[in-house]
Amino acid sequence: MPPKRAASDEDDGPTIPQLPQKKHFRQRAHANPFVDHQLTYPVRPSDKVWSDLEGYPKLFEPGKKVVEFVDVGCGYGGLLTTLSPLFPSKLILGMEIRPLVEQYVAQRIQALRAQNSDKKPDEPDSFQNISVMRMNAMKFLPNFFEKAQLEKLFFLFPDPHFKKKKHKARIITPQLVAEYAYILKPGGVVYTVTDVKELHEWMVKHLDAHPLFERLTQQEMDADPCVDPVMNGTEEAKKVDRNGGTKFIMCYRRLEKSRIVEGEWKGFTPLFGENDAEDAEGGEGDE
Numbered sequence: 001m002p003p004k005r006a007a008s009d010e011d012d013g014p015t016i017p018q019l020p021q022k023k024h025f026r027q028r029a030h031a032n033p034f035v036d037h038q039l040t041y042p043v044r045p046s047d048k049v050w051s052d053l054e055g056y057p058k059l060f061e062p063g064k065k066v067v068e069f070v071d072v073g074c075g076y077g078g079l080l081t082t083l084s085p086l087f088p089s090k091l092i093l094g095m096e097i098r099p100l101v102e103q104y105v106a107q108r109i110q111a112l113r114a115q116n117s118d119k120k121p122d123e124p125d126s127f128q129n130i131s132v133m134r135m136n137a138m139k140f141l142p143n144f145f146e147k148a149q150l151e152k153l154f155f156l157f158p159d160p161h162f163k164k165k166k167h168k169a170r171i172i173t174p175q176l177v178a179e180y181a182y183i184l185k186p187g188g189v190v191y192t193v194t195d196v197k198e199l200h201e202w203m204v205k206h207l208d209a210h211p212l213f214e215r216l217t218q219q220e221m222d223a224d225p226c227v228d229p230v231m232n233g234t235e236e237a238k239k240v241d242r243n244g245g246t247k248f249i250m251c252y253r254r255l256e257k258s259r260i261v262e263g264e265w266k267g268f269t270p271l272f273g274e275n276d277a278e279d280a281e282g283g284e285g286d287e
């Protein structure tokens with residue numbers, strides 16, 4: 001491969017963008033998903049433009065090649081860059097609520113694309129198949145994705161929201177699990193990983209309770225090419241390793257038909273009471 005010219009080179013030729021430095025994009029750890037983040041949403045999935053520069057300009061084909069993998073709360077984008085060469089034919093999207101972190105990932109992707117512009121768009125390491133979007137994944141996911149569009153949904157080291165009154169801000173809740181079932185295709189897989197045992201138990205409890213999900217067996221997880229990247233490929237996974245923490249994983253398949261015979265499911269016990277008005281007021285962890 002020819003040597004790349006750095007942006008700082010002093011000749012007149014085209015410059016190659018350098019990878020952004022994380023230190024310029026640090027932001028406090030938690031964003032409150034209930035405050036107004038001044039985001040806009042497509043009215044329906046077909047309104048969302050995926051073919052622009054920030055999307056997949058060289059690969060997106062309406063109705064043919066669409067987003068199939070989504071990393072919810074992608075942080076600094078480690079999973080996206082790890083999966084990109086492993087699944088060059090899949091469009092992979094990161095969703096991130098914190099604006100600076102999303103900007104970092106967007107610049108990282110643009111730099112990787114520019115540095116690898118000698119590759120064909122569908123070749124491994126072209127990085128044309130990954131993109132990031134600033135987004136509150138707790139709001140209006142079905143406005144972005146059609147029913148049964150997605151093949152994989154990743155929830156890796158989600159914010160734990162330890163206090164009981166903050167549990168409603170967790171990314172796995174009965175209401176949201178129902179949305180995930182809607183946008184996943186039958187056979188599609190949800191991956192959850194955390195180093196917080198109590199959060200792991202919470203995610204397992206709520207996914208176990210949904211009639212359209214079943215756990216992958218240990219054998220199936222061992223054979224799944226995404227398991228190593230989700231356990232080891234993200235920035236948070238590496239931090240947990242450095243600190244000697246334990247990682248908990250559970251994966252779920254989206255079933256074609258409900259596990260429960262029609263009429264027998266009593267629904268979920270509501271998680272949240274009537275005195276939840278403080279949600280809208282923000283509080284601990286607000287930006």
Ligand SMILES: C[S@@+](CC[C@H](N)C(=O)[O-])C[C@H]1O[C@@H](n2cnc3c(N)ncnc32)[C@H](O)[C@@H]1O
Nearest residue numbers: 073074075096097136137138156157234235236
């Ligand atoms: C602890 S970090 C984990 C990041 C990444 N998954 C990893 O493993 O390195 C959790 C991330 O989820 C993002 N996040 C939290 N709530 C979100 C939401 N409702 N929508 C989108 N992103 C969210 C946070 O901003 C943060 O970057």
